[in-house]
Amino acid sequence: MNTQENINYQRIAEAIAYIQNNFKQQPSLDEVAEQVHLSPAHFQRLFTEWAGTSPKKFLQYINVEHAKKVLREDQATLFDVAFETGLSSTSRLHDLFVNIEGMTPAEYKNGGQRLSINYSFAESPFGSLIVASTAKGVCYMAFEDDDEQALQKLKHKFPNASFQQKLDLIQQHALFIFQNDWQKLPTIKLHLKGTDFQLKVWESLLKIPMGKLATYGSIAQRIGKPSASRAVGSAIGSNPVAFLIPCHRVIQSTGTFGGYMWGSTRKTAIIGWEGAKVNIER
Structure with a gap:
């Protein structure tokens, strides 16, 4: 399968993996967007459409400290x-x-x-x-x-x-x-x-x-x-x-x-x- 939805998920998954591996450094929007080869504006829009929230807010949900809390x-x-x-x-x-x-x-x-x-x-x-x-x-x-x-x-x-x-x-x-x-x-x-x-x-x-x-x-x-x-x-x-x-x-x-x-x-x-x-x- 190679639908647009699946392609978008693969991009988001790559971004999430980067955030998860670097959450202690609290990576910026620009840094994460660069990792998935998208402009910050395009990445922000794509991520928000997929998750219903901004990349910055999403980071809080997958932060290990959030899990402990x-x-x-x-x-x-x-x-x-x-x-x-x-x-x-x-x-x-x-x-x-x-x-x-x-x-x-x-x-x-x-x-x-x-x-x-x-x-x-x-x-x-x-x-x-x-x-x-x-x-x-x-x-x-x-x-x-x-x-x-x-x-x-x-x-x-x-x-x-x-x-x-x-x-x-x-x-x-x-x-x-x-x-x-x-x-x-x-x-x-x-x-x-x-x-x-x-x-x-x-x-x-x-x-x-x-x-x-x-x-x-x-x-x-x-x-x-x-x-x-x-x-x-x-x-x-x-x-x-x-x-x-x-x-x-x-x-x-x-x-x-x-x-x-x-x-x-x-x-x-x-x-x-x-x-x-x-x-x-x-």
């Missing part, structure tokens, strides 16, 4: 506040509209035998992605630049399923998540292949409010397994649905963002983008 201030009520937002509020959280249903033991064990899976390719603010669905809900979503590689990874996850390239209504509802008007967001249903422990961890991730962050340890405490931080990390790393299950909101206890299945720069971009969106709605 968020953890200090919000960790105690990190999960509870997600459900305190009124449904009529302009800051309504998309996580409230995601429901998880685990696959049956038979579906889990036989690699999706007798499952019919539709899949399609799409663009998002964070690059190209593949999204797949069964009759019950979205079963897979991943950021991938190469369509063939994306499809092979999907088939590897469900080796015995039948596949059809088709954009269905379930997928369309999931892709609405990237639009700005969440007042019209329908309920998004997920149909996931995972162990009971993995499903419990993934469900807990849905309770982290947009614009907030959690640690692996706080997730472990939330699910009643305070000593299972490593197992929690493994479950988070196995998340089959990018963005909808917000594993990007989990960071290390030191305040650093840490790794991400779909790239650390993309994780940084999503955290900053969400922080900017929440700030705009306030």
Whole structure:
């Protein structure tokens, strides 16, 4: 895929990587623009269109010190506040509209035998992605630049399923998540292949409010397994649905963002983008 939206994201991702690596020096607009070979005015306009805020403001959202501040201030009520937002509020959280249903033991064990899976390719603010669905809900979503590689990874996850390239209504509802008007967001249903422990961890991730962050340890405490931080990390790393299950909101206890299945720069971009969106709605 080589759409203009994807090209713009690649430019923004390069800028974000530069900002992340040099945040201690608080790089100026001119310095960042020079790194991506754009004029300051063009870069400012492109960045603001993509993130909804200025590069300078965005820097605050991806600053490691900001991550530490968020953890200090919000960790105690990190999960509870997600459900305190009124449904009529302009800051309504998309996580409230995601429901998880685990696959049956038979579906889990036989690699999706007798499952019919539709899949399609799409663009998002964070690059190209593949999204797949069964009759019950979205079963897979991943950021991938190469369509063939994306499809092979999907088939590897469900080796015995039948596949059809088709954009269905379930997928369309999931892709609405990237639009700005969440007042019209329908309920998004997920149909996931995972162990009971993995499903419990993934469900807990849905309770982290947009614009907030959690640690692996706080997730472990939330699910009643305070000593299972490593197992929690493994479950988070196995998340089959990018963005909808917000594993990007989990960071290390030191305040650093840490790794991400779909790239650390993309994780940084999503955290900053969400922080900017929440700030705009306030």
